[in-house]
Amino acid sequence: xxxxxxxxxxxxxxxxxxxxxxxxxxxxxxxxxxxxxxxxxxxxxxxxxxxxxxxxxxxxxxxxxxxxxxxxxxxxxxxxxxxxxxxxxxxxxxxxxxxxxxxxxxxxxxxxxxxxxxxxxxxxxxxxxxxxxxxxxxxxxxxxxxxxxxxxxxxxxxxxxxxxxxxxxxxxxxxxxxxxxxxxxxxxxxxxxxxxxxxxxxxxxxxxxxxxxxxxxxxxxxxxxxxxxxxxxxxxxxxxxxxxxxxxxxxxxxxxxxxxxxxxxxxxxxxxxxxxxxxxxxxxxxxxxxxxxxxxxxxxxxxxxxxxxxxxxxxxxxxxxxxxxxxxxxxxxxxxxxxxxxxxxxxxxxxxxxxxxxxxxxxxxxxxxxxxxxxxxxxxxxxxxxxxxxxxxxxxxxxxxxxxxxxxxxxxxxxxxxxxxxxxxxxxxxxxxxxxxxxxxxxxxxxxxxxxxxxxxxxxxxxxxxxxxxxxxxxxxxxxxxxxxxxxxxxxxxxxxxxxxxxxxxxxxxxxxxxxxxxxxxxxxxxxxxxxxxxxxxxxxxxxxxxxxxxxxxxxxxxxxxxxxxxxxxxxxxxxxxxxxxxxxxxxxxxxxxxxxxxxxxxxxxxxxxxxxxxxxxxxxxxxxxxxxxxxxxxxxxxxxxxxxxxxxxxxxxxxxxxxxxxxxxxxxxxxxxxxxxxxxxxxxxxxxxxxxxxxxxxxxxxxxxxxxxxxxx
Numbered sequence: 001x002x003x004x005x006x007x008x009x010x011x012x013x014x015x016x017x018x019x020x021x022x023x024x025x026x027x028x029x030x031x032x033x034x035x036x037x038x039x040x041x042x043x044x045x046x047x048x049x050x051x052x053x054x055x056x057x058x059x060x061x062x063x064x065x066x067x068x069x070x071x072x073x074x075x076x077x078x079x080x081x082x083x084x085x086x087x088x089x090x091x092x093x094x095x096x097x098x099x100x101x102x103x104x105x106x107x108x109x110x111x112x113x114x115x116x117x118x119x120x121x122x123x124x125x126x127x128x129x130x131x132x133x134x135x136x137x138x139x140x141x142x143x144x145x146x147x148x149x150x151x152x153x154x155x156x157x158x159x160x161x162x163x164x165x166x167x168x169x170x171x172x173x174x175x176x177x178x179x180x181x182x183x184x185x186x187x188x189x190x191x192x193x194x195x196x197x198x199x200x201x202x203x204x205x206x207x208x209x210x211x212x213x214x215x216x217x218x219x220x221x222x223x224x225x226x227x228x229x230x231x232x233x234x235x236x237x238x239x240x241x242x243x244x245x246x247x248x249x250x251x252x253x254x255x256x257x258x259x260x261x262x263x264x265x266x267x268x269x270x271x272x273x274x275x276x277x278x279x280x281x282x283x284x285x286x287x288x289x290x291x292x293x294x295x296x297x298x299x300x301x302x303x304x305x306x307x308x309x310x311x312x313x314x315x316x317x318x319x320x321x322x323x324x325x326x327x328x329x330x331x332x333x334x335x336x337x338x339x340x341x342x343x344x345x346x347x348x349x350x351x352x353x354x355x356x357x358x359x360x361x362x363x364x365x366x367x368x369x370x371x372x373x374x375x376x377x378x379x380x381x382x383x384x385x386x387x388x389x390x391x392x393x394x395x396x397x398x399x400x401x402x403x404x405x406x407x408x409x410x411x412x413x414x415x416x417x418x419x420x421x422x423x424x425x426x427x428x429x430x431x432x433x434x435x436x437x438x439x440x441x442x443x444x445x446x447x448x449x450x451x452x453x454x455x456x457x458x459x460x461x462x463x464x465x466x467x468x469x470x471x472x473x474x475x476x477x478x479x480x481x482x483x484x485x486x487x488x489x490x491x492x493x494x495x496x497x498x499x500x501x502x503x504x505x506x507x508x509x510x511x512x513x514x515x516x517x518x519x520x521x522x523x524x525x526x527x528x529x530x531x532x533x534x535x536x537x538x539x540x541x542x543x544x545x546x547x548x549x550x551x552x553x554x555x556x557x558x559x560x561x562x563x564x565x566x567x568x569x570x571x572x573x574x575x576x577x578x579x580x581x582x583x584x585x586x587x588x589x590x591x592x593x594x595x596x597x598x599x600x601x602x603x604x605x606x607x608x609x610x611x612x613x614x615x616x617x618x619x620x621x622x623x624x625x626x627x628x629x630x631x632x633x634x635x636x637x638x639x640x641x642x643x644x645x646x647x648x649x650x651x652x653x654x655x656x657x658x659x660x661x662x663x664x665x666x667x668x669x670x671x672x673x674x675x676x677x678x679x680x681x682x683x684x685x686x687x688x689x690x691x692x693x694x695x696x697x698x699x700x701x702x703x704x705x706x707x708x709x710x711x712x713x714x
Contacts, residue, residue, distance in 0.1 A: 019139035028086035111159035158571035212466035230444035234418030279368035282513035287473030402429035618670025
């Protein structure tokens with residue numbers, strides 16, 4: 001009897017076949033005496049479209065939404081029919097008594113295998129092969145440790161929950177938003193659980209830069225000469241620091257130094273140890289490569305890393321972990337021994353098992369990315385970039401810790417202190433791996449008590465700078481941690497603190513390592529952001545989405561982080577799929593209602609010079625004439641005959657509620673007699689929901705707003 005092994009891709013199927021020494025190739029599979037190996041092409045099945053459930057959904061109409069299927073169904077992708085039939089036929093063979101799912105060990109890989117197998121309706125037992133790399137040794141080792149696929153039910157539940165949730169939110173909110181706002185945008189909109197909070201991160205940084213007010217400050221520098229004729233500079237410093245607002249006081253102090261003597265009051269040397277940066281997880285690898293190489297995107301890094309993984313050269317790339325499992329110590333030592341051969345600093349490499357490298361608390365599902373014991377040969381230029389980055393970061397962990405001396409000199413002029421800092425690299429250590437140049441600052445040989453000669457003093461005017469725009473590197477880090485305890489900068493390479501690591505590994509993030517790059521790419525494709533060099537910035541379309549789209553919870557990093565953590569917890573079997581899907585279903589219904597009913601948040605036309613049309617917005621409730629838009633309000637076209645009906649654009653009552661009327665507001669008002677918003681703001685700054693009617697005053701011909709908390713329309 002034989003077992004059918006289903007791999008996620010043809011390249012992985014070939015790796016398994018190589019390990020099992022299976023060479024007979026058929027149409028869509030490889031066959032040996034004990035195993036038949038076939039493959040998917042990623043997802044072979046996809047969720048039904050809305051119109052597949054109900055033919056009425058073929059045309060987008062507001063009344064069709066929210067649309068919540070009773071059960072979610074799958075259909076074959078058009079280009080997957082042949083391979084699905086191959087898999088079904090193989091599993092149905094009389095000489096096949098079992099199935100092995102060998103798809104990637106993550107929630108997407110789990111559902112690719114599970115849904116494909118369920119589609120065959122075979123009922124034969126299913127086992128699971130769980131691997132972190134596809135080298136022959138690991139494949140053979142994994143085949144000896146197969147587990148029942150039933151044990152993977154929580155991971156499968158997490159996968160389908162992610163799929164179903166994104167379908168519900170995407171289909172419903174994208175459809176309703178496009179129906180309502182397409183005229184303003186001139187194109188279909190995209191609404192997504194991961195897309196919008198990522199857009200908000202970029203928007204917030206853009207706004208921070210625009211609102212930044214530069215402040216001027218002053219610093220005083222002194223130049224001194226030692227007894228041996230060597231010069232050095234120092235910065236005037238007090239207990240409050242070395243930046244000063246009062247330039248007049250600095251000038252007075254500077255003048256007082258005329259003819260003064262100076263003395264070295266202190267000279268201290270402190271030895272500093274520099275540990276190598278952590279092993280790469282996917283976000284770290286993407287950030288590193290995109291920041292070092294022109295023209296690279298995070299999506300490109302993932303694709304190249306995936307190629308190296310399928311070529312058996314690196315371990316699983318879609319990982320959030322920053323360390324290796326303790327069980328990998330022996331294997332890691334073997335890999336290190338292979339890769340250190342021939343290196344000019346090989347004699348300095350020493351294997352160790354310290355927690356900087358081996359730490360189960362920093363591992364979730366998959367360990368950090370490292371090379372395998374196979375040497376990369378014949379690589380493309382792109383593959384070399386990613387492979388060398390992974391290999392070098394791995395080797396760094398076992399090189400000596402870099403050390404430098406930090407020299408601090410204090411020079412007194414009268415009672416004023418000038419600070420000078422120097423730096424001398426003592427041990428290059430791991431810096432040698434990537435030939436990182438030390439920024440040494442050499443000082444004269446000074447000793448406490450030395451007299452030095454002041455050469456001159458100058459006052460420099462400086463200004464504070466706004467934060468830098470996000471790059472893919474900094475954006476990925478904020479997505480990875482939901483912004484917790486992290487203020488991103490382009491040159492940040494330091495270690496993460498324990499809370500950040502815990503957030504990453506618990507799943508509290510925006511998206512997953514596998515989806516973040518795709519999200520950034522999609523934001524560019526749909527026109528919400530654009531790249532200028534390495535910098536990312538919102539387009540006008542993106543800004544309008546953030547500012548006016550009524551479902552503001554979709555922009556909330558905390559809210560999105562909790563949803564992603566819930567998916568992670570489903571995979572750990574700590575919360576149920578049904579509870580999560582009820583939350584998503586309720587949210588979707590409320591969000592659709594908010595978009596439909598909120599007449600105050602309509603995204604206006606983005607064409608700045610488009611001429612206003614005098615379209616009728618409805619009939620005047622006083623005289624029945626057309627109500628049209630004017631420069632200052634929406635009023636009755638019969639105003640010349642004395643009709644007083646008008647809704648002012650700068651209406652003070654509405655301004656106090658932090659909303660502004662527009663054409664859709666007036667259309668809704670004239671059509672139904674009332675308007676609704678869930679974005680009214682009270683005096684405390686709190687959002688609330690209410691209905692407004694526009695009633696004619698009893699003592700004059702003008703109108704006033706009346707508020708209620710339930711609809712008066714029956």
